[in-house]
Amino acid sequence: MKVITLGLLFCCQVAIGQQFTVTGHVFDSLDNPMPGATVMLLNPSDSTLVKFNVTNSEGLFEIKNLAPSKYWIKITFIGCKTHTSDILPPASGTLVDVGRIVMKESHTKLDELIVSATIPVIVKQDTIEYNASSFKTIRNANVEELLKKLPGVEVDSDGNIVAQGEEVRRITVDGKDFFGGTDPKLATRNLPADAINKVQVHDRKSDQAIFSGIDDGQREKAINLELKPEKRAGAFGNFAAGYGTDNRYQAKANVNRFSKEKQFSVLAMANNTNQQGFSIDEYMNFTAGAQGMMSGGGGAVRIQVNEDNQAGVPLDFGNRANGIMSTFGGGVNFSNRLSSKTDLTASYFLNHLDHSKAQTTYRENFLQNGKFIYNERSAEDNKNENHRISLMVDHKIDSANSLKLTTNASYNQTSIATTSTSENHTEAGESINGSNGTTIAEGSSANLNTNLLYKHRFGKKGRTFSGNFQLAILKADQEGLLDALYKVEGVENDRTITQRSEQTTETQTYGASFSYIEPLGNRNYIEAHYNLRQNVNSVNRPVYDVQDRIELYNDSLSTKYRSDYVYNRASLNFRMNRKKYTLTVGTGVQQTNLKGDVDGQPSIINRSYRNFVPVLRFNYDFSSARHLRFDFETSVEEPTIQQLQPVLDNRDQLNPYQGNPSLRPAYQQSWRLNFTSFDPGSFVTFFMFADIDFVTNAIINSITNQDFIRTTMPVNVASRTSVNVNTTLSFPITPINSRISLGGSLRGERGLNMLDNFTYGITQQTKRGSVRYNYHYQDLLDLNLGVELSDQDIRYELAQPDQHFVNATYTADGTLTFLRKYQITYGLDYLVYKNKSTGFDQSVPLLNFSFSRSFLKNNSGELKISVTNLLDKAIGINQASSVNYVERTTTNSLGRYFMLTFSFALNKQINPMGIRRGGPMMRIMR
Numbered sequence: 001m002k003v004i005t006l007g008l009l010f011c012c013q014v015a016i017g018q019q020f021t022v023t024g025h026v027f028d029s030l031d032n033p034m035p036g037a038t039v040m041l042l043n044p045s046d047s048t049l050v051k052f053n054v055t056n057s058e059g060l061f062e063i064k065n066l067a068p069s070k071y072w073i074k075i076t077f078i079g080c081k082t083h084t085s086d087i088l089p090p091a092s093g094t095l096v097d098v099g100r101i102v103m104k105e106s107h108t109k110l111d112e113l114i115v116s117a118t119i120p121v122i123v124k125q126d127t128i129e130y131n132a133s134s135f136k137t138i139r140n141a142n143v144e145e146l147l148k149k150l151p152g153v154e155v156d157s158d159g160n161i162v163a164q165g166e167e168v169r170r171i172t173v174d175g176k177d178f179f180g181g182t183d184p185k186l187a188t189r190n191l192p193a194d195a196i197n198k199v200q201v202h203d204r205k206s207d208q209a210i211f212s213g214i215d216d217g218q219r220e221k222a223i224n225l226e227l228k229p230e231k232r233a234g235a236f237g238n239f240a241a242g243y244g245t246d247n248r249y250q251a252k253a254n255v256n257r258f259s260k261e262k263q264f265s266v267l268a269m270a271n272n273t274n275q276q277g278f279s280i281d282e283y284m285n286f287t288a289g290a291q292g293m294m295s296g297g298g299g300a301v302r303i304q305v306n307e308d309n310q311a312g313v314p315l316d317f318g319n320r321a322n323g324i325m326s327t328f329g330g331g332v333n334f335s336n337r338l339s340s341k342t343d344l345t346a347s348y349f350l351n352h353l354d355h356s357k358a359q360t361t362y363r364e365n366f367l368q369n370g371k372f373i374y375n376e377r378s379a380e381d382n383k384n385e386n387h388r389i390s391l392m393v394d395h396k397i398d399s400a401n402s403l404k405l406t407t408n409a410s411y412n413q414t415s416i417a418t419t420s421t422s423e424n425h426t427e428a429g430e431s432i433n434g435s436n437g438t439t440i441a442e443g444s445s446a447n448l449n450t451n452l453l454y455k456h457r458f459g460k461k462g463r464t465f466s467g468n469f470q471l472a473i474l475k476a477d478q479e480g481l482l483d484a485l486y487k488v489e490g491v492e493n494d495r496t497i498t499q500r501s502e503q504t505t506e507t508q509t510y511g512a513s514f515s516y517i518e519p520l521g522n523r524n525y526i527e528a529h530y531n532l533r534q535n536v537n538s539v540n541r542p543v544y545d546v547q548d549r550i551e552l553y554n555d556s557l558s559t560k561y562r563s564d565y566v567y568n569r570a571s572l573n574f575r576m577n578r579k580k581y582t583l584t585v586g587t588g589v590q591q592t593n594l595k596g597d598v599d600g601q602p603s604i605i606n607r608s609y610r611n612f613v614p615v616l617r618f619n620y621d622f623s624s625a626r627h628l629r630f631d632f633e634t635s636v637e638e639p640t641i642q643q644l645q646p647v648l649d650n651r652d653q654l655n656p657y658q659g660n661p662s663l664r665p666a667y668q669q670s671w672r673l674n675f676t677s678f679d680p681g682s683f684v685t686f687f688m689f690a691d692i693d694f695v696t697n698a699i700i701n702s703i704t705n706q707d708f709i710r711t712t713m714p715v716n717v718a719s720r721t722s723v724n725v726n727t728t729l730s731f732p733i734t735p736i737n738s739r740i741s742l743g744g745s746l747r748g749e750r751g752l753n754m755l756d757n758f759t760y761g762i763t764q765q766t767k768r769g770s771v772r773y774n775y776h777y778q779d780l781l782d783l784n785l786g787v788e789l790s791d792q793d794i795r796y797e798l799a800q801p802d803q804h805f806v807n808a809t810y811t812a813d814g815t816l817t818f819l820r821k822y823q824i825t826y827g828l829d830y831l832v833y834k835n836k837s838t839g840f841d842q843s844v845p846l847l848n849f850s851f852s853r854s855f856l857k858n859n860s861g862e863l864k865i866s867v868t869n870l871l872d873k874a875i876g877i878n879q880a881s882s883v884n885y886v887e888r889t890t891t892n893s894l895g896r897y898f899m900l901t902f903s904f905a906l907n908k909q910i911n912p913m914g915i916r917r918g919g920p921m922m923r924i925m926r
């Protein structure tokens with residue numbers, strides 16, 4: 001790495017010598033400055049692009065760091081004739097000023113020779129825009145494969161997306177929600193990559209914040225997929241069907257017809273190859289809840305692992321396998337402008353999942369003196385069916401008033417059957433206690449979430465009012481059966497438990513928020529915001545002991561709980577807008593009241609909290625391509641209902657859970673810094689994101705071990721601090737048709753935990769680094785190499801061994817196209833998992849290979865033979881460390897299989913020559 005760095009520095013120093021700068025001022029025929037005109041410097045010998053830039057809002061341009069040579073300058077703008085002239089290096093000095101350039105209007109259509117030089121990345125204020133044609137994918141690839149190529153964007157094996165260090169939670173197409181927008185996989189795994197012109201990554205604010213200009217803190221990292229213009233001219237889509245060894249099959253189809261005002265998409269899929277074209281969050285949530293309801297040996301432990309994450313120690317160290325899945329699903333998405341005042345978007349989607357997995361868990365539980373070992377083997381067979389409906393109506397009442405209604409509804413049915421065997425034993429292997437059992441759980445849930453946004457503009461410019469009204473209803477019913485045997489060494493009789501339980505959960509949320517902006521003049525504003533929310537929850541869970549087929553009500557395990565949570569927040573901000581920067585500073589007061597009763601005993605929980613919530617936001621634009629954003633904000637994390645319930649849940653005899661009605665809310669202060677830069681002359685892109693969070697009254701899980709029974713209870717500790725820095729640098733190596741992306745991140749965290757009533761500190765540090773290399777030669781060869789390294793240290797302030805995890809992922813994939821119709825692709829992921837503290841060392845190579853031939857008109861058909869997991873490594877590994885243990889989980893996965901697949905691209909003749917008509921590019925016209 002040092003040699004590479006020194007080499008790059010040497011090259012930079014050579015390039016800097018004797019360089020000069022070209023500047024100028026571009027106007028239209030009416031003598032108005034022309035922003036957005038493309039200025040290119042070309043090599044006169046072969047017309048190749050050397051550097052380019054875009055004029056700013058005043059029509060000015062500047063191109064720096066030019067080697068002393070003769071150039072050909074080209075300036076283009078849509079609707080204008082191309083300006084051309086020669087540029088010579090200055091006789092003295094380092095500046096060439098071409099002065100005023102007037103672009104003449106073009107009245108005739110000339111034959112054009114189009115030479116496209118695409119700009120890979122552009123930074124537009126808070127949006128990072130990638131030109132899709134600059135990042136090559138294999139034939140018939142989906143959007144997910146395109147995202148994996150983008151610098152600063154990461155996609156894991158489950159399809160989850162992280163951009164600039166933040167999780168992407170919403171994807172739109174041409175600015176409109178796709179199947180409600182809240183399931184990114186429906187877009188990334190079903191839309192074809194060759195339909196995309198631009199990928200725009202941005203921070204999406206709430207509709208109310210966008211209109212009012214008042215940042216209410218409701219932000220989510222989002223991606224907008226802009227289609228190629230020609231894809232709006234007719235229907236497009238892909239069909240694929242394949243069959244392989246071991247009765248493996250897959251079928252997939254999508255048909256889309258988009259225009260400026262209409263969107264229509266139909267999706268359908270079915271496979272038994274672990275490919276989900278949709279998210280399964282509802283299923284995963286039910287699975288966790290059902291395991292908690294009726295846990296045998298280790299089910300509840302897995303749930304508590306997630307809860308332990310509140311202590312600040314990350315749990316997921318990479319898991320590439322999750323059993324065997326068979327899925328089918330389909331749906332329709334529709335968007336239309338019904339009139340000049342009304343837009344409608346609606347969608348429906350159905351998915352069905354059959355999931356089976358076999359899993360082994362090894363956990364070392366640490367005590368203040370010594371440790372004990374937990375082993376578990378489990379097998380699950382689960383089924384899930386989910387329906388989703390979304391509706392959005394945006395209506396402009398008149399020029400000053402508008403309404404927007406957004407509704408999402410879902411219905412979910414799930415059944416789970418689990419068998420498990422678990423045991424605790426000493427370091428010497430002597431058995432302490434154990435259990436084996438079977439759990440069966442079935443349930444359904446219905447969820448409705450609707451928002452109505454009213455917007456009003458007053459006659460005075462800048463004065464606005466908006467109100468947002470929310471209604472959310474959730475109802476869930478579950479029923480479970482537990483049949484378990486518990487054995488304790490030294491106790492003569494084993495304990496058999498057979499129980500049946502029911503659980504009904506109902507939640508109603510009512511909310512309203514109001515925003516008002518008053519202009520003060522000179523682009524200064526006063527912002528007022530008020531938010532009210534009430535959340536009413538009720539849980540009724542009777543538990544019955546079953547003896548000789550007779551059910552007896554178990555009073556100690558049954559519970560009936562109701563809570564009423566009321567939240568009020570009022571804030572006042574001052575905002576200053578200037579040409580180069582914006583500044584917002586203000587404060588607010590949040591009042592929270594929580595009441596709860598258990599088994600009809602009123603006001604067992606009756607608490608009130610008041611917190612001040614200041615805010616500071618600053619945005620600075622160094623130029624059109626360099627931006628800095630700083631945010632300071634505060635928030636309050638309220639305890640959950642389950643955490644507050646004063647009930648001991650001991651259905652898992654080895655791992656009971658105790659609620660804590662004395663919990664206080666956690667108060668979080670967050671500092672965030674974001675810097676983005678793109679050099680349009682060199683195509684160098686740099687992103688940096690830094691985040692510092694400081695939490696007081698942090699909620700963590702206290703662990704108490706007594707007779708090797710592990711009891712968990714949520715408690716407050718003084719504080720928790722975390723720091724996260726993420727950077728990405730991407731640059732081309734033009735002479736060899738290559739591009740390199742370098743990524744790095746550092747996360748440090750300092751928190752407190754409790755073990756056996758003893759408070760101790762945990763310090764965690766994670767360092768990640770990645771390198772991606774891409775080589776592209778015409779349309780014949782595409783090669784990608786990558787490596788990602790992760791080094792994590794966890795240090796404890798007690799007699800518990802520190803943990804040191806080292807994980808690595810090496811990737812190599814490529815495409816070779818020959819004789820125009822033939823294509824060879826391969827992909828290798830080499831995964832390495834290490835725990836230097838325990839000596840664990842495991843590597844998993846995953847190799848895929850395919851050979852294909854295209855045919856039919858415009859090569860719209862393809863026949864492909866492929867092999868997946870050629871080396872037959874049917875295993876997935878996950879490592880975790882939290883509170884007082886370290887564990888490793890191994891899960892089965894698909895083995896090797898071969899498949900023959902036929903694919904057909906609908907209406908590929910829309911763009912048969914592959915001419916890239918959309919997106920940032922230069923058109924050199926002769």
